[in-house]
Amino acid sequence: MAKQYDVLFRLLLLGDSGVGKTCLLCRFTDNEFHPSHISTIGVDFKMKTLEIDGIKVRIQIWDTAGQERYQTITKQYYRRAQGIFLVYDITSERSFQHIMKWASDVDEYAPDNIQRILIGNKSDEEEKRQVATGQGNKLAKDYGMDFFETSASTNYNITESFTRLAEQVLAANKKDLDLLRASVTDELNLAALEEEEGITDGAAASQKGCWC
């Protein structure tokens, strides 16, 4: 069966428990908002196809449990992602402070050229806001990330932020993309490419043992 897309890649949603990762995802893929879904246990994923610059981009988006101890499971998925959403809740200062921790974990476990984007979710709950938009902007700038405030509830900036990260991943893989444009192949699986590279990297690294 012919694939319905040109490029395939994986995005990962990270952030504290309860910031709205699953709601962002449901809004983006199904345009639905369920305030009462169950908490994510382990990992879950959904997919959607976008069209960017005439290229059909299939994205698989991985949703993760937010509690820190679940990283024993979720860490394995960092390595296989090309883009990461770092999500906090604008009504929770704590979830914002934890972004630094999430970002450093990404540095540690994800591939070097991973694309990241910062999301301040629940922007509709203005009266409960604890994190100013300026703070989000500044943090994003410090880390060299783009930044969006979103609301899964009112569907604010959802498509925009997902599309932006997808564009960034495409741009970061421009070389492969140009090959695609030259259209030798009819399909490009970035995810699979990265994975192969990841495996060879891993094998090389393990042979070397200690890096010093």
Place this chain on the structure above:
Amino acid sequence: HSLPCPTVPLLSPDSSCQDAMLSAPAASPADSESLSPDELELLAKLEEQNRLLEADSKSMRSMSGSRRNSGSSLVSSSSASSNLSHLEEDTWILWGRIVNEWDEWRRKKDKLLKELIRKGIPHHFRAIVWQLLGNATDMPVKNQYSELLKMSSPCEKLIRRDIARTYPEHEFFKGQDSLGQEVLFNVMKAYSLVDREVGYCQGSAFIVGLLLMQMPEEEAFCVFVRLMQEYRLRELFKPTMAELGLCIYQFEYLLQEQLPELNVHFRSQSFHTSMYASSWFLTLFLTFLPMPVATRIFDIFMYEGLEIIFRVGMAILQYNQTDLIQLDMEGMSQHFQKVIPHQFDSCPDKLILRAYQVKYNPKRMKKLEKEYTTIKNKEMEEQIEIKVCVCARYSGFSSPLASLLLFSE
């Protein structure tokens, strides 16, 4: 001490609990051989009852509706079949006897008890039988419960965040001021205070929630403490979640051994075991299968422990092997989310029978555990070595940078 009265449950778990008794298969041959003719006759009777119940299930389902705090008898007055009523009465008498002569049953008729539990504990007996099976009827910690509720726990915020996300569709837990949400919070908080190391772990609230559908909060708390201590759950929910890694490792072995083709297919699609099986272990299928089916599995879990989770997991994969092998990663994921959970809605016994056909060798599992521990220890040593080296070299840098250096070529 006198046992709590088994006939006054706190509430019904859900409207279709009657499904729990549908169409029990014959006892597994290995186990039936050692039963006496009387006992076999009893099992045959239960099967007859399940068969009749199945025929009658539609009317039963419509009459049981949504019942909260009813405490009233579930014995069907509108049941069309008088045979059924008789058989049902027999079951009640039987389970009444079991509960009252518990120690004797455990000592002398354990095999029969096991078979009966596999056929499903009648709904109104679940509260007491789970407590008895968990040895949780007489725990000193129960007396601390009310004191614990007055204390505050560092996990409160985290617990709060999950309360509305635990069985959000279930009548008992619906609404911010519902009794269900209040008692669930209480039990989770109390536990986080008696076990500071584990504190609160996401997923555990589903198990406590199920207990609360059957029994008052103090009792649910005691059973949960036992489950954590005696049923490997504590190891699953510890901050390292090390036991989960082990369970996945063991499960992968079964997969490789018994469903090699499916295993190869999963690997070729990068469909990792942890993607689907993590929640099976952490919530004992409570977040994967509908309540009536998951409750049946939980009955068995209370008696036989985590083994049933491995068995049911394997049974599910085996049942779906032909479909899964034809699907890619996304298709399989959809199949797991949409198709599998409802395959056994009308026939939980089919799933349980299949689960007992899965080969499971406890000795082999023990050996795998040792293997896994050795691997993990070795990994840990290597990591420490690397960290020491990096820290020594880049001690002037902040940690993210150090890790970047570590992972770049």
